[in-house]
Amino acid sequence: MNMYKPVISIFLCLLLVVGCSGPFSSTTENLPLQGIRITIDPGHGDTEAYDRFRIGPAGEREEWINLRVAKYLEKKLTHAGAQVMLTRGADKDLSLGGRASLAKIHGSQLFVSIHHNGSGNDPEMDLPIVYFFGDARMNPASVDFARILVEGMREKMVFEQPDAGAVYSDHLIYSSGTSVLRNTVAVMPGVIGEGGFFTSAEGEERLRSKAYNKLEAQVYYEAILEYFRRGYPTAVPILLDTVKYIIPGQVLEFQLDDGFGGSDFLGDFTVLQDQDSLDYSWNPESGLLAVQTVPMDAHEVSLQVFGRNKNGNALHPRIFEFDTQAGVEWHAFDFWGDAFSAAEELYEQLSFDENTADFLQLPIMEEALHLYQLSLELQIVHAKARVAEERILTLLKLKQHLSKEDLSEEIDLQQQRLDTYYP
Ligand SMILES: [Zn+2]
Structure with a gap:
């Protein structure tokens, strides 16, 4: 049996050991692992x-x-x-x-x-x-x-x-x-x-x-x-550098290589978005695999491509993680104080009067809720953490009132959170 103990140690200076070509010629026969x-x-x-x-x-x-x-x-x-x-x-x-x-x-x-x-x-x-x-x-x-x-x-x-x-x-x-x-x-x-x-x-x-x-x-x-x-097949998502996020539901292309610069793959592929299997179309001429992602409400999506090259070697199903538009917006602030202040500004615009509060407030309320949550994600015990948690509870109640959705479970959980962690 092996024992793997978590050991904390300080990194020593580590030098990359790079293959030296020295007296060897650069033919692939002499250097069968060239570049690997x-x-x-x-x-x-x-x-x-x-x-x-x-x-x-x-x-x-x-x-x-x-x-x-x-x-x-x-x-x-x-x-x-x-x-x-x-x-x-x-x-x-x-x-x-x-x-x-x-x-x-x-x-x-x-x-x-x-x-x-x-x-x-x-x-x-x-x-x-x-x-x-x-x-x-x-x-x-x-x-x-x-x-x-x-x-x-x-x-x-x-x-x-x-x-x-x-x-x-x-x-x-x-x-x-x-x-x-x-x-x-x-x-x-x-x-x-x-x-x-x-x-x-x-x-x-x-x-x-x-x-x-x-x-x-x-x-x-x-x-x-x-x-x-046997060849080391790869799949690389094709995204322009200027693209900061993907929209779940869009088509995303992967460039595949069988490990020999070609696109000779055996049989079918499997593409997963989180746990779901996706539809795709495969062009064996260009090696492009066009994947139909599915809409989902999340900050991130992960995609994995499975397949085997002509020699039977499997693609390693690397996990490609992409931000969604919601994820990019979610991460728009990187300091808890900025997120909290922006949330407070929105909070002050809201009416909590049962007679005047209407559903037009919903987008403002959603954004405020998100920003309070983000402030806690950025810094869990920040100086206004208790205020943020209380505001979240108030906003959930308002949301239930405005949207007529049943949020009793979320409201109960938030109340418990306050009782448990903020005595
Ligand atoms: Zn061992």
């Missing part, structure tokens, strides 16, 4: 003083094995032309959030976290496992790579139970998954590889050997080569 960006994350680090868990019977520590394999792998990838981000190059710790941030800043196309496994109660256990984040159907590119990797481990490495190796969801170990994969999955496929058990005496002996660490690095390297050889 990858993050290699050796799990854990610098825990010897306090960690009694990730250690083999003869004293070998998981973090040391992870680092050796990662450094051998980094060298191979760099020689193949890849731009590698190594999250740690020494026996140091780095926060889990920091590891994910580095991968995102680097713009990686693949995140590979290198770990080794331990069992507290079964010293015989020794098999390969590769984890992906979450639901396999929602994370197909990570599963593609995980399958290639676990097959390579089974074929070329040595395990006491090689046939038991598997690709598993990280939700089997933690209900919300592992931090590094959860925090990278929106933008890139990723896996955690567990290349054997250091709690097995035979396993530990193998994992201590640098020759065996090199063999393991070679297995990762070949899996990465094979994965990118």
Whole structure:
């Protein structure tokens, strides 16, 4: 089992390790990973003083094995032309959030976290496992790579139970998954590889050997080569820089690439707007996928495109988040005081007299309500927070009166909020 502990640490100066072309020619044969960006994350680090868990019977520590394999792998990838981000190059710790941030800043196309496994109660256990984040159907590119990797481990490495190796969801170990994969999955496929058990005496002996660490690095390297050889398909939304938001209901185009500069995809696509599946039209000549978004009342919408290129490699369903017009308006203020003052100005224009208050006030009332809520979103305990919360209650009551809608639930909740948080 792995233990992922949230550790707060300070970032050290991290240098980008960029592939150097040096004596190599720039043919794709010599540099099969030219231009590919990858993050290699050796799990854990610098825990010897306090960690009694990730250690083999003869004293070998998981973090040391992870680092050796990662450094051998980094060298191979760099020689193949890849731009590698190594999250740690020494026996140091780095926060889990920091590891994910580095991968995102680097713009990686693949995140590979290198770990080794331990069992507290079964010293015989020794098999390969590769984890992906979450639901396999929602994370197909990570599963593609995980399958290639676990097959390579089974074929070329040595395990006491090689046939038991598997690709598993990280939700089997933690209900919300592992931090590094959860925090990278929106933008890139990723896996955690567990290349054997250091709690097995035979396993530990193998994992201590640098020759065996090199063999393991070679297995990762070949899996990465094979994965990118199949092509890394992409989908990019086409939006002008001047467009600040989308209007749900509009048609939005994505430019697709099969990973080879073409648009050779297998079968159908699936496009999701939040959880809903959208209609689309596909032009295989131009590679344009025109997606019909659906109207919705929200500040943001997220879109994901699923599909497979001609070699069967899945598009990683990146999560594209767009502001809607309402979202842009919602975020028009960035200081709570400005939002609150604007709300107060509108509030003073409203009549709360049952006889004179009419539905023409509704737009002003809605805007005031929104601005009070925004002031609290910008700064939850601002100097006028209680006033804002009381105004929200008053406005909800007015809204119910003017619109004749039944808002009793919202009104009750707001009253409870005041009673609970503002004694
Ligand atoms: Zn680990």
